[in-house]
Amino acid sequence: GQQLNQSPQSMFIQEGEDVSMNCTSSSIFNTWLWYKQDPGEGPVLLIALYKAGELTSNGRLTAQFGITRKDSFLNISASIPSDVGIYFCAGQPANAGGTSYGKLTFGQGTILTVHP
Amino acid sequence: KAGVTQTPRYLIKTRGQQVTLSCSPISGHRSVSWYQQTPGQGLQFLFEYFSETQRNKGNFPGRFSGRQFSNSRSEMNVSTLELGDSALYLCASSLSRRGHSPLHFGNGTRLTVT
Numbered sequence: 001g002q003q004l005n006q007s008p009q010s011m012f013i014q015e016g017e018d019v020s021m022n023c024t025s026s027s028i029f030n031t032w033l034w035y036k037q038d039p040g041e042g043p044v045l046l047i048a049l050y051k052a053g054e055l056t057s058n059g060r061l062t063a064q065f066g067i068t069r070k071d072s073f074l075n076i077s078a079s080i081p082s083d084v085g086i087y088f089c090a091g092q093p094a095n096a097g098g099t100s101y102g103k104l105t106f107g108q109g110t111i112l113t114v115h116p
Numbered sequence: 117k118a119g120v121t122q123t124p125r126y127l128i129k130t131r132g133q134q135v136t137l138s139c140s141p142i143s144g145h146r147s148v149s150w151y152q153q154t155p156g157q158g159l160q161f162l163f164e165y166f167s168e169t170q171r172n173k174g175n176f177p178g179r180f181s182g183r184q185f186s187n188s189r190s191e192m193n194v195s196t197l198e199l200g201d202s203a204l205y206l207c208a209s210s211l212s213r214r215g216h217s218p219l220h221f222g223n224g225t226r227l228t229v230t
Contacts, residue, residue, distance in 0.1 A: 033218055042120070042206050042221035043159075050216055088159065090219075101212050102149030102164035102219060103172045109158065 006107025022073040023089035032072035120222035141209030
């Protein structure tokens, strides 16, 4: 089935540093989403991307939908301690059809640790 | 606007029992999807419901089932529980219109099977 390769698996950074993570796939995706999950909670939507080449920002977060439609990246600028958590990319495969909006493929997550 | 609400938050069951989990979507959202999250397999799609109809199903055994009610609330059921069913079960809702309709997740039900 579809698989997303998310990297890095984990990151240990100092407060104030910038962070970059990405997801790649061997298949084309129609939608790329980035979520953050804190312990004991569900994933929270950070950014949604719907068009190849699209670059979208949400505060200190910036994400891009790759031109090939097979990848996406997420950047976090000037990290702060509350950025700690697990970040997931998720995508809707192009062959999922027009009625599978709820079926997403998820990456394995990037664990972010921020040292004050 | 209230988010996706899942109940209960925690459940402990023994092997062989069955369990029912409940999900109330965001008001106005008509699509509800269920995911299983485990450390080993990550987030895996279980099924999706829209207008009380199952629209899509993941690769899980028939012991996993669900339904959606006319008010869009959804339940999922797992019968004959196995130790490997221990996981965080997440419900997500969306407007499910063509175009921009991302999933919004609840905080999940943590199921432990002993």
